[in-house]
Amino acid sequence: RIRFELCNFLCYQIDISCKIPCFSNTELIEALKRRKECAGYYKFDEIDEVVLREYEYRKDPSKAHHLEYIQKYEQKRLTGESKKSYAAKE
Numbered sequence: 001r002i003r004f005e006l007c008n009f010l011c012y013q014i015d016i017s018c019k020i021p022c023f024s025n026t027e028l029i030e031a032l033k034r035r036k037e038c039a040g041y042y043k044f045d046e047i048d049e050v051v052l053r054e055y056e057y058r059k060d061p062s063k064a065h066h067l068e069y070i071q072k073y074e075q076k077r078l079t080g081e082s083k084k085s086y087a088a089k090e
Helices: 025-034 047-057 064-078 083-089
Strands: 001-006 009-014 034-040 042-043
Touching: 025 047, 047 064
Parallel strands: none
Antiparallel strands: 001 009, 034 042
């Protein structure tokens, strides 16, 4: 992981992983198939991001930003805004 910070503010981070513990090899392949291109880089589909953030939050509950992301996702899911992403994972 490479982090670019300015005055203790994270500006950019590069994270290269060869294995993500919260995904089996098959799940990781499927998550990579669902990834979205955004501004010249790839990011996980929303439901896969939630799975990863749940794992990271359980590992370190002091990372409240992961819990906030999960809560926002759940609110969107309950109001029907995330049906497409959620259905892809089910």
